[in-house]
Amino acid sequence: MLRFDNLSKRYSDRVLFEGLHLDVTSGCVALNDESGSGKSTLLGILAGALEADTGDVWLGGHSLRAAPHAAQALLTYVPEDSMSWLEQSGRDYLRAVAAARHTALSDDVLALAERFGLAPHLDKRFEQMSYGSRKKVFLTAAALGETRVLIADEPAGGLDASARAVLADLFRTLGATRAVFFTSYDEGFTQACEATSVCFADLATRA
Secondary structure, eight states, rough: OOOEEEEEEETEEEEEEEEEEEEESSSEEOOOOOOSSSHHHOOOHHHHSSSSSSEEEETTTTEEOOOOOHHHHTTTOOOSOTOOOTTTTHHHHHHHHHHTTTTTOOOHHHHHHHHHHOOOTTTTTTGSOOOOHHHHHHHHHHSSSOOOOEEETTTTTTTHHHHHHHHHHHHHHHHTTEEEEEEEEEEHHHHHOOEEEEOOHHSSSSO
16 A cells, blocks of 8 residues: 655755665554654655655555656645644534545544544634644544545644544554554554554665
8 A cells, every 4th residue: 555665865965864665555654763864754755745866655556756646645644733724624624625535524533533532623723723633633534535545744742642542543443454654752652553663774674
């Protein structure tokens, strides 16, 4: 579902990473590495928001370089934070994602929002929400439609213990049929997701 090969990225004379490889059909993989190592940059490349200097990414079998629209149609991307929809409410955002994925905002998805503690906040605009509430909206949207790859940047950041438990359960459930790739500093959360923990050195070594 998620594959990348020979990915490299540099800024001026600074090499962030080079020669990265991964092939995941299903299950959860957590990228644990030091701050400033390039984790968010890698996820931006996987989501198609940034361009790698070398290499390619395949989402659900589609090349991000050759067929970007087909590839991104199979992707859910959860950024660390986003204020791109300042005046949109959480509920309207979920409805928009559902429409884009040709599905409905179902009772199951609303129940997930409830488990995240979002019920009092869904009709607030993003600019009125806390960092944690915005994150919960994006994570709830991950349950919409039949995407094949979930990429999430520090998804547990800003969440309380109860919401982290809900998120770990969501990732385990999605990982049964999809590739879930996320960054995390928290080994306990990684274990709760039953995720394989990797660092950049692991990705730079072919299996």
